Amino acid sequence: LDEIPESECWEILKRHRLGRIAVVVDGQPEIFPVNYAMSGRIVTLRTGRGTKLSNAPMSKVAFEIDEYDAATGVGWSVLVKGLAQDATESFDDVSWEARRVLPRPLAPGWREHRIAISPGEVTGRRFRSSS
Amino acid sequence: LDEIPESECWEILKRHRLGRIAVVVDGQPEIFPVNYAMSGRIVTLRTGRGTKLSNAPMSKVAFEIDEYDAATGVGWSVLVKGLAQDATESFDDVSWEARRVLPRPLAPGWREHRIAISPGEVTGRRFRSSS
Numbered sequence: 001l002d003e004i005p006e007s008e009c010w011e012i013l014k015r016h017r018l019g020r021i022a023v024v025v026d027g028q029p030e031i032f033p034v035n036y037a038m039s040g041r042i043v044t045l046r047t048g049r050g051t052k053l054s055n056a057p058m059s060k061v062a063f064e065i066d067e068y069d070a071a072t073g074v075g076w077s078v079l080v081k082g083l084a085q086d087a088t089e090s091f092d093d094v095s096w097e098a099r100r101v102l103p104r105p106l107a108p109g110w111r112e113h114r115i116a117i118s119p120g121e122v123t124g125r126r127f128r129s130s131s
Numbered sequence: 132l133d134e135i136p137e138s139e140c141w142e143i144l145k146r147h148r149l150g151r152i153a154v155v156v157d158g159q160p161e162i163f164p165v166n167y168a169m170s171g172r173i174v175t176l177r178t179g180r181g182t183k184l185s186n187a188p189m190s191k192v193a194f195e196i197d198e199y200d201a202a203t204g205v206g207w208s209v210l211v212k213g214l215a216q217d218a219t220e221s222f223d224d225v226s227w228e229a230r231r232v233l234p235r236p237l238a239p240g241w242r243e244h245r246i247a248i249s250p251g252e253v254t255g256r257r258f259r260s261s262s
Contacts, residue, residue, distance in 0.1 A: 001238050001240075018199055020151065020162060020195065020197070022153040022160035022161070022162050022193065023160070024155055024158070024160050027155070027191055028191040028193070028212055029153035029154070029155050029160045029191065029192060029193040029212075030153070030193050030210060030212065031151060031153050031162065031193045031194075031195035031208075031210060032208070032210075033195075033197045033199070033206065033208050033258075035260070060158055060159040060160065061160060062153065062159070062160040062161050062162045063162075064151065064162035064164075066151070066164045068149055068164070068237075075164065075237070077162075077163070077164050079161060079162060079163075081159055081160075081161065104260065105260075106199075106206070106258055106260055107132050107258040107259065107260065108259065108260075109132075127164075127237055127238040128238065129166070129235065129236075129237055129238070
């Protein structure tokens with residue numbers, strides 16, 4: 001396992017748009033694939049009502065992206081640990097920042113809410129599968 | 132969003148081998164890509180010492196697989212919520228079941244421990260990105 005330097009983790013996050021958020025619901029984590037966009041170092045995503053909106057705001061969440069090439073066995077992952085908030089209408093700095101970008105939702109429908117993840121820590125690693 | 136019937140979720144889980152586990156560490160979820168294998172309805176994976184081994188056993192975890200075709204905008208995800216345990220050496224039924232399969236670790240190195248996830252609930256959904 002090779003660590004990816006933090007500066008490169010941010011660049012990788014900016015280049016992609018499909019990731020996964022982990023939210024804890026009464027001690028039970030859940031994972032959802034989501035489209036996202038970076039606004040500076042804020043991970044922002046849109047959602048309708050549901051588990052993410054009910055449980056992410058003001059809670060610690062994880063956001064992860066990864067890629068794996070089955071042909072070469074080489075892959076990488078980047079993990080953001082941070083605090084989520086509902087940035088739909090608030091006037092704080094993070095919410096303003098989050099509203100500067102418009103991620104495309106992964107599923108159709110009215111996704112009127114915006115969730116912003118303020119990063120506490122970002123880490124990345126490359127791995128190569130033992131063949 | 133279309134729900135995937137539970138029986139089909141199990142079939143999808145059996146056909147793949149790369150997923151992600153979410154583990155909660157002091158209230159903070161983390162997500163790790165892992166190779167896995169199904170033994171019946173037990174999700175089993177191998178790991179060395181580290182965050183997964185220290186925090187997953189006897190805790191609620193999430194295990195997720197997904198696929199997304201950027202060309203068509205069509206994707207799906209399957210989520211297993213369940214209880215993890217260290218199945219390396221224990222003599223309970225779940226550990227025996229878990230040791231019947233040998234998932235290939237995603238990264239090289241000595242992965243002497245085996246984690247088994249007993250499913251509490253499995254759900255799946257298909258989604259189509261709004262273009």
